[in-house]
Amino acid sequence: MRFLSHAALLVALVVGAAARAEDLPATAETAPEPVPTPSELTPPLVRPYLIERIVITGGRRTRESEIRHRLLVKEGDVLDEEKVLLSRLRLGQLGWFSRVETHVERGSTRGRVVLFFTLTERNTLVISDLAFGSTGPQPIYAGFGLTEQNFLGLGMAVSGTFVYGGSPVDRPADPARFAFRASFYDPELPVLKEIPPLVLGLTFLGLRGEEITCNTSDCAELDGHFGGAPRLRYSRVGGEVTLGVRGPFERFMAGYRGEWLRAESMTGSVPSGPAPYLRDGNSFLSALTATYDRDTRNDIFFPTEGSRVTGQLVFSSRALGSDYDYSRYLLQVERAFPIGADALRIQTALGAVQGDAPFFDRFYPADFSYFTVGPALGRALELNFSPDSRYDALLAMAGAEYGIPLWSSGSFFHRGYLALGARWLWSAARAGVGRTHASKIPVSGDVALRFDTPVGMFNASVGYFLDDFL
Numbered sequence: 001m002r003f004l005s006h007a008a009l010l011v012a013l014v015v016g017a018a019a020r021a022e023d024l025p026a027t028a029e030t031a032p033e034p035v036p037t038p039s040e041l042t043p044p045l046v047r048p049y050l051i052e053r054i055v056i057t058g059g060r061r062t063r064e065s066e067i068r069h070r071l072l073v074k075e076g077d078v079l080d081e082e083k084v085l086l087s088r089l090r091l092g093q094l095g096w097f098s099r100v101e102t103h104v105e106r107g108s109t110r111g112r113v114v115l116f117f118t119l120t121e122r123n124t125l126v127i128s129d130l131a132f133g134s135t136g137p138q139p140i141y142a143g144f145g146l147t148e149q150n151f152l153g154l155g156m157a158v159s160g161t162f163v164y165g166g167s168p169v170d171r172p173a174d175p176a177r178f179a180f181r182a183s184f185y186d187p188e189l190p191v192l193k194e195i196p197p198l199v200l201g202l203t204f205l206g207l208r209g210e211e212i213t214c215n216t217s218d219c220a221e222l223d224g225h226f227g228g229a230p231r232l233r234y235s236r237v238g239g240e241v242t243l244g245v246r247g248p249f250e251r252f253m254a255g256y257r258g259e260w261l262r263a264e265s266m267t268g269s270v271p272s273g274p275a276p277y278l279r280d281g282n283s284f285l286s287a288l289t290a291t292y293d294r295d296t297r298n299d300i301f302f303p304t305e306g307s308r309v310t311g312q313l314v315f316s317s318r319a320l321g322s323d324y325d326y327s328r329y330l331l332q333v334e335r336a337f338p339i340g341a342d343a344l345r346i347q348t349a350l351g352a353v354q355g356d357a358p359f360f361d362r363f364y365p366a367d368f369s370y371f372t373v374g375p376a377l378g379r380a381l382e383l384n385f386s387p388d389s390r391y392d393a394l395l396a397m398a399g400a401e402y403g404i405p406l407w408s409s410g411s412f413f414h415r416g417y418l419a420l421g422a423r424w425l426w427s428a429a430r431a432g433v434g435r436t437h438a439s440k441i442p443v444s445g446d447v448a449l450r451f452d453t454p455v456g457m458f459n460a461s462v463g464y465f466l467d468d469f470l
Contacts, residue, residue, distance in 0.1 A: 049079045050076065050077070057116070058119035063153050073115065095300070101119075129143055140166070141166070145162070157184070159182070177208060180207075181381060198245060199243065201243075202240075202242075210231045211384060231265075238257065238285070240289065283324070287316035297336060301450075304343040305337065310331070313328070363392045365395070370461070371439075374470070394428045446462060447461075448463070
């Protein structure tokens, strides 16, 4: 059974109302100059309006310095509509506040204004992963993850995720399958006063799993008795450190990744097919990584405009002390368009792997599809509990999702919407060999109810349930 409930990392959800200016009293003798709204501050202007003060209210659990670091305006600047709106959007994307509002008031003298940011804080400790399911090779598995998006009010994020499957079916003496990941992210790492703060990320991973390697992807020759299946037993221990810079809505991260690997091929009662690639015995993966991420969406939960572009590169070489020579490229693009109160999202992904990459750095097609018609199922924290062990070097995905808002207020279920989606997926083991039939059809669809709560975003998806029957 596919994930019965699935939760994703809760990140910034709500952007406040548009900036406005309050009406100011005036007398007949000395009528003060009216304070314009930001939209009126476009050339030509007789006099520029300077920001005398910035007042932040409502951020009780967050240090004010952490909020001010993320503003694109500062005291003494000329009041600029675009920078005020972008500052509001940037605060809304953090996930710390459910509402961000701005307005201006008259300052102490003519030509000066006070800019107010009014914040409504939200819970920042959220459930980022929740999984529960069953497959033929694994009778039951479950996973859980927590993320604190604003640790101690310092703007840092810490998270931990754990998935456990136990011993495979009919093999109680085999080691249990499990995976865990812990991560830390600091978006404001001070280094020197002369340079802007850097971005620091740390990740640690531990994993023990098995990949079934029958001659057929569904192990039909075993008639459902997966205890006799040949398999590749493996373990991974390692981590990644990244350092980068960021702009208002983009960040560039470069890092180093190292993993100690161990693999052992296990025979079964039927002949083994080609196993996912991993060197037998002990090996070491050493790689340089680079990530570019630009996110201008106005809402992470229900975006109606803006886009997100993410590009990732992994380069591993013997010159870095690695036992693997390969490069991996992945580009993902999402664009949102408003259609009245509804929203349309276009999603695409392109990926390629060159060289002898270990199987977990190749593409598992079911991870990019709503459902598959066949044995493949999406993985849980990189653990594959299905009998299908085909990993590809080429990937292309295109999809669209139409969102219909259902409600936008409530004590626990803050917001909810109905999502109608369709995706086309193509993948291949290498160039020129044709599509990998990870699914008997290259298209999939979904009908899902998604809702936002104080403890995370949740997804009740028909696509996940279809995997049980297809």
